[in-house]
Amino acid sequence: MVEMFYDKDADLGALKGKTVAVMGYGSQGHAQAQNLHDSGLDVVIGLREGSRRWAQAENDGLKVMTVADAAKAADVIQILLPDEIQSQVYYAEIEPGLEAGNALVFSHGFNIHYNQIVPSKDVDVYMVAPKSPGHLVRRTYNEGAGVPGLIAIYQDATGNAHEMALAHAKGVGCTRAGVIETTFREETETDLFGEQVDLCGGVASLIKTSFEVLVEAGYQPEMAYFETLHELKLIVDLIHEGGLEKMWYSVSNTAEYGGLTVGPQVINEESREAMYIALERIQNGEFAREFVLEGQTNHAVLTSMERLENEHPVEVVGKKLRAMMPWLNSELNEE
Ligand SMILES: NC(=O)C1=CN([C@@H]2O[C@H](COP(=O)(O)OP(=O)(O)OC[C@H]3O[C@@H](n4cnc5c(N)ncnc54)[C@H](OP(=O)(O)O)[C@@H]3O)[C@@H](O)[C@H]2O)C=CC1
Ligand SMILES: CC(=O)[C@](C)(O)C(=O)O
Ligand SMILES: [Mg+2]
Numbered sequence: 001m002v003e004m005f006y007d008k009d010a011d012l013g014a015l016k017g018k019t020v021a022v023m024g025y026g027s028q029g030h031a032q033a034q035n036l037h038d039s040g041l042d043v044v045i046g047l048r049e050g051s052r053r054w055a056q057a058e059n060d061g062l063k064v065m066t067v068a069d070a071a072k073a074a075d076v077i078q079i080l081l082p083d084e085i086q087s088q089v090y091y092a093e094i095e096p097g098l099e100a101g102n103a104l105v106f107s108h109g110f111n112i113h114y115n116q117i118v119p120s121k122d123v124d125v126y127m128v129a130p131k132s133p134g135h136l137v138r139r140t141y142n143e144g145a146g147v148p149g150l151i152a153i154y155q156d157a158t159g160n161a162h163e164m165a166l167a168h169a170k171g172v173g174c175t176r177a178g179v180i181e182t183t184f185r186e187e188t189e190t191d192l193f194g195e196q197v198d199l200c201g202g203v204a205s206l207i208k209t210s211f212e213v214l215v216e217a218g219y220q221p222e223m224a225y226f227e228t229l230h231e232l233k234l235i236v237d238l239i240h241e242g243g244l245e246k247m248w249y250s251v252s253n254t255a256e257y258g259g260l261t262v263g264p265q266v267i268n269e270e271s272r273e274a275m276y277i278a279l280e281r282i283q284n285g286e287f288a289r290e291f292v293l294e295g296q297t298n299h300a301v302l303t304s305m306e307r308l309e310n311e312h313p314v315e316v317v318g319k320k321l322r323a324m325m326p327w328l329n330s331e332l333n334e335e
């Protein structure tokens with residue numbers, strides 16, 4: 001059984017008296033920085049001049065400065081910038097401000113594991129990776145709960161990296177739910193795999209394909225939207241609460257029989273083979289190289305795919321239907 005760490009195992013004192021700079025104020029940055037601040041830690045935000053999030057972070061009661069100034073001022077530097085640009089910002093603006101004994105912190109192992117950032121040996125390097133989108137890292141913390149997380153130690157120059165990582169995970173709220181210790185390699189490879197074949201990529205393709213099949217068969221797009229997208233949260237909530245068992249218990253016998261017999265024909269051996277290929281590309285660095293190059297071309301492919309995704313009929317009909325449900329909090333706002 002893997003060792004789990006909870007609040008009782010972590011001491012915020014390991015970070016007391018240290019300035020924690022959170023570079024970036026996006027999905028993870030805005031959440032983790034506020035949680036760390038609310039946990040009583042000394043937090044500053046590092047952003048670029050002109051960032052649209054600069055005023056937001058100040059409105060949230062946080063001190064904001066440039067990345068370079070924050071790196072100079074901090075003892076602990078957490079890099080919550082987009083993975084594909086961390087390396088260029090690190091070497092240009094963060095590394096010059098690093099001192100022996102500082103700590104570098106990541107929430108995804110991509111840049112360390114794929115050799116995009118190679119820190120000097122005289123700093124600690126650890127990871128605190130919430131297993132959750134950033135906005136729910138903040139929402140659950142405010143509710144007095146938390147999301148599970150991972151910690152990993154890559155370099156322990158001071159001998160304090162492990163207790164600092166646990167303190168950091170506690171400050172973010174992850175030790176409320178449970179923290180597992182892993183490695184940068186394991187977190188990177190499993191996280192990339194999960195987001196590509198299941199959580200994000202797999203689910204989005206499942207939704208769009210099932211929607212398209214219904215609409216092509218002549219059913220109303222609104223009906224197809226409710227059936228293939230809107231209700232999915234309700235089903236997944238049951239799985240989240242009580243595993244597949246609770247979902248199968250709650251749905252009808254009709255759905256349970258149909259789901260158990262037809263599901264494996266949809267996500268089938270061909271799907272499994274595609275998953276093996278995705279994992280192989282993650283493990284051998286092909287995906288990493290492709291994504292770093294994507295960042296260096298100012299996201300040419302990602303920008304085009306986002307445009308096509310927004311034009312998909314399921315998104316068009318969905319925006320119309322969600323506008324009639326104001327409680328859904330549909331805006332793309334930071335909480
Ligand atoms: N999103 C998630 O839920 C999760 C993310 N992670 C990891 O967290 C890290 C951050 O990801 P995420 O929060 O999604 O990132 P976002 O894209 O949401 O936010 C990026 C932040 O970086 C800032 N930024 C972008 N470019 C620069 C630059 N050149 N100089 C300074 N600041 C810049 C942006 O501000 P602006 O553009 O306004 O200047 C923004 O504040 C990644 O390593 C990711 O893998 C891990 C778990 C989950
Ligand atoms: C939210 C999360 O854990 C992801 C999918 O890995 C990510 O946003 O990178
Ligand atoms: Mg993830």
Ligand SMILES: [Mg+2]
Nearest residue numbers: 108191192195
């Ligand atoms: Mg990820």
